[in-house]
Structures are given as structure tokens and as C-alpha cells.
Amino acid sequence: MSFAASSRRQGRVIRSDCEIAYEITGQGPPLVFAHGLGGCLLSWFQQVAHFAPRFTCVTFSHRGFFPSTAPAAGPDPQAYANDLASLVDELGLGSISLVCQSMGGWTGVEYALMRPGSVRKLVLAATTGSIDPRLMRDPERGRYESWSAEASAARDELHACNIHPAAGERMAREQPAMHLLYRQLNALSGGLDKEALRERMREMRRRAPGELAAARCPVLFLAGDEDVVMPPFSAAALASAVPESRAATIHGSGHSAYFERPDMFNALVDAFLAEPA
Numbered sequence: 126m127s128f129a130a131s132s133r134r135q136g137r138v139i140r141s142d143c144e145i146a147y148e149i150t151g152q153g154p155p156l157v158f159a160h161g162l163g164g165c166l167l168s169w170f171q172q173v174a175h176f177a178p179r180f181t182c183v184t185f186s187h188r189g190f191f192p193s194t195a196p197a198a199g200p201d202p203q204a205y206a207n208d209l210a211s212l213v214d215e216l217g218l219g220s221i222s223l224v225c226q227s228m229g230g231w232t233g234v235e236y237a238l239m240r241p242g243s244v245r246k247l248v249l250a251a252t253t254g255s256i257d258p259r260l261m262r263d264p265e266r267g268r269y270e271s272w273s274a275e276a277s278a279a280r281d282e283l284h285a286c287n288i289h290p291a292a293g294e295r296m297a298r299e300q301p302a303m304h305l306l307y308r309q310l311n312a313l314s315g316g317l318d319k320e321a322l323r324e325r326m327r328e329m330r331r332r333a334p335g336e337l338a339a340a341r342c343p344v345l346f347l348a349g350d351e352d353v354v355m356p357p358f359s360a361a362a363l364a365s366a367v368p369e370s371r372a373a374t375i376h377g378s379g380h381s382a383y384f385e386r387p388d389m390f391n392a393l394v395d396a397f398l399a400e401p402a
Contacts, residue, residue: 131177138212140188142196145208147185147216151177154245155218156398158184159209159229161251161381162319163291163311165190171387172224172394180222185212187232189322191313199318202228202255202326206235222246222398226383227291227355230254231326237340244340246398250347250390251355251380253363256332258355261362272356279353291354293379300385307384334366344370345397347390349378371397 131151138145148166150173158169166184173182186193188208189200209232213221222245225233230252237244253261259269280290288297289308297304337344344367346360360372375382375389383390 137193138208138215140204140208140211143188143194143200145185145188145212146193147183147212149216150182150184151180153178153180155216155221156180156182157209157213157218157221157223158182159205159223159225159232160184160187160190161227161229161291162322163289163307163381164226165192165310165313167313168226168310168384172383172391175387175391176395181218183212183216183218183221185209187228189314189317195317199321202231202322202329205232206239208232209236210239219243220245222248224248224250224383224394225252225254226250227252227380228322228326231329234332234337234340237342238336241339242341244342245402246400247340247342247344248347248394248397249344249363250383251349251352253330253334253355253359255329256334256337256363257330258359258363260333261359262334262365265356265358265362268358269356272358276353276356283353291380292385293349293351293353293381295351295377295379296381296385303384307381334363337363337367337370342369343397343400343402345393346370346372347382347393348372348374349380349382349385350374350376351378352380354380 133150165186189195231254234254283290292307348357348360364370364372378386
């Protein structure tokens with residue numbers, strides 16, 4: 126038999142107020158994945174299977190997300206970067222490449238700024254993280270308020286149809302099994318007050334786009350053209366403000382392109398990782 130599956134191990138990082146669960150699969154340079162509000166460490170299965178033959182893939186669940194534990198007061202995104210730093214240090218990963226989806230962008234932006242030069246490559250997918258999109262360049266900034274109103278109405282319609290907005294109408298229609306799986310993964314963290322967490326994330330979103338330059342790493346901003354959670358046009362606007370950055374759009378995709386269009390997502394990340402630093 127010529128095929129051999131990638132090695133896999135699990136563990137937990139003990140923090141003062143919670144435990145951070147993680148999984149490690151494969152071998153090679155470290156590639157860390159930070160999930161979004163609807164996910165957990167399990168959400169990246171389509172990326173881990175693709176990258177593990179060439180990278181040490183590290184997935185983890187943010188504090189409060191299954192199967193990590195939560196502080197008594199609930200998770201605070203202000204702690205995300207320090208949680209990641211503890212994980213990187215405990216595993217001895219050193220310099221990492223980091224792929225962030227939606228909420229994971231808060232982790233990625235703050236970690237990269239906390240440890241300038243320690244991130245080889247940073248992927249921000251469907252996220253601006255702690256960067257305020259209202260501070261992006263014009264004409265995109267001028268479109269933000271009207272887009273927000275339209276997107277809010279679209280999310281309400283999706284909820285009424287029992288469709289998760291971060292999955293989107295197209296995924297529910299074209300890939301009903303994947304939409305079901307997305308909702309099941311989201312439900313694993315069902316005891317978490319996500320509205321309270323969203324409010325904490327909004328309060329933390331104060332950085333100007335240009336601040337990310339201090340991270341001293343190449344950045345790839347990825348957008349889904351049918352996203353109703355994060356404005357797709359923000360990717361190009363932010364990339365223009367950060368040196369060594371670029372943007373790409375995944376067509377026919379909503380907020381969760383990594384889940385809905387994994388082949389396209391993986392190919393773009395692959396090409397970005399392969400570029401000379």
C-alpha cells in the first residue's frame with residue numbers, strides 16, 4: 126500500500142482562565158488556522174487534508190469554542206492574540222504562516238502586530254479583523270453604509286429561510302450537505318453567547334488599515350463576491366493600504382469560501398505561500 130495518511134495529534138494549552146484545544150496534522154513549515162464565529166478547529170478539514178503533506182497544520186479552537194473552554198465571563202477577543210502566542214510558544218513553532226477566517230482575523234491582525242516579523246505570510250479571508258472598514262479608502266468607504274443596510278436585510282431573509290448567513294444561499298442551494306455540516310459545526314459551540322462576543326469584536330475594531338504595515342509580513346486579503354457578512358470590496362481597499370499585500374476574489378462564494386469553494390481557496394493560499402518572502 127503506497128498511501129500513508131498524515132500524522133495527527135491533539136492537545137490543550139492551559140491558560141489562566143481557560144484551555145485552548147488544538148490539533149496538529151502533517152509535517153513541514155508551520156501553518157496555523159484561526160477559525161471564524163461559526164466554526165472551531167474541525168472547520169478546516171478541507172484545508173488540512175490539502176496542506177498537511179507539505180506543512181505542519183495547526184488548528185485550534187478559540188476560547189469558548191468547542192472543544193476549548195471559556196472563562197466565567199465569556200470569551201473576550203482581546204485575549205485571542207495572547208492565546209495564539211501561548212500556543213505557538215508551547216509547541217515551539219517559531220515563525221508561522223497564518224490563515225484567518227472572519228473572527229479569526231482579530232486573532233491574526235493582533236498577533237502579527239504583537240510580534241512584528243514573526244508571521245511569514247498572513248491570509249485574511251472574509252475579514253478585516255480589528256481594522257475598521259469605515260476607515261478604508263474611497264470610493265469603497267463611501268459604499269460601506271449602503272452595503273451594510275442591504276447586507277443586514279439579506280441576512281434577515283436568510284435567517285427566515287433557515288440558512289446560515291455565513292454559509293449563504295448558494296451553498297444551501299447547491300451544496301445542501303455542506304450547509305448542513307456548517308450548521309452542525311456551528312452548533313457545537315451552541316452554549317456561547319455569540320451576540321455578546323460580536324459586540325466585543327465591534328468595540329475592538331478601531332485600527333486604521335495602514336497600521337497593519339507594522340506587522341512586516343506579506344498579507345493576502347481574500348473575499349467571496351456574494352458575502353453578506355463582510356463587504357467583498359474591503360479586500361482590495363485594505364490591500365492598497367498595506368505594503369506587500371494583495372487581494373483576490375473567489376467568485377460564486379459567500380462568506381465562507383474556505384468551506385464552500387475549497388479548491389479555489391486552497392489554490393490561492395498555495396500560490397501565496399509559495400511566493401518568496
